[in-house]
Amino acid sequence: MLDAEAEDLKKAIATVEDHQYHKLVLLVGDFASGKTRLMRRVCDELGGVYLKVNLNLTRQLLTIDARRCWPTTSSTASRSP
Numbered sequence: 001m002l003d004a005e006a007e008d009l010k011k012a013i014a015t016v017e018d019h020q021y022h023k024l025v026l027l028v029g030d031f032a033s034g035k036t037r038l039m040r041r042v043c044d045e046l047g048g049v050y051l052k053v054n055l056n057l058t059r060q061l062l063t064i065d066a067r068r069c070w071p072t073t074s075s076t077a078s079r080s081p
Contacts, residue, residue, distance in 0.1 A: 002038065009042045
């Protein structure tokens with residue numbers, strides 16, 4: 001399953017990739033769902049930089065409507081919070 005999720009994340013990154021500007025890709029999920037492991041793996045594969053944002057920004061981002069998030073193949077993505 002990690003391979004499918006990694007491919008989904010790479011597709012999301014590719015859709016915002018623009019060499020003129022920096023883009024931010026947020027990977028959100030349940031506690032201990034493997035977000036860090038997945039993001040580190042994809043960053044290593046793509047030669048990107050892994051940056052973990054702080055709790056304050058995370059709290060602000062929690063107000064974003066889930067319908068605006070990128071769809072994934074993860075079974076946890078279809079669950080409501």
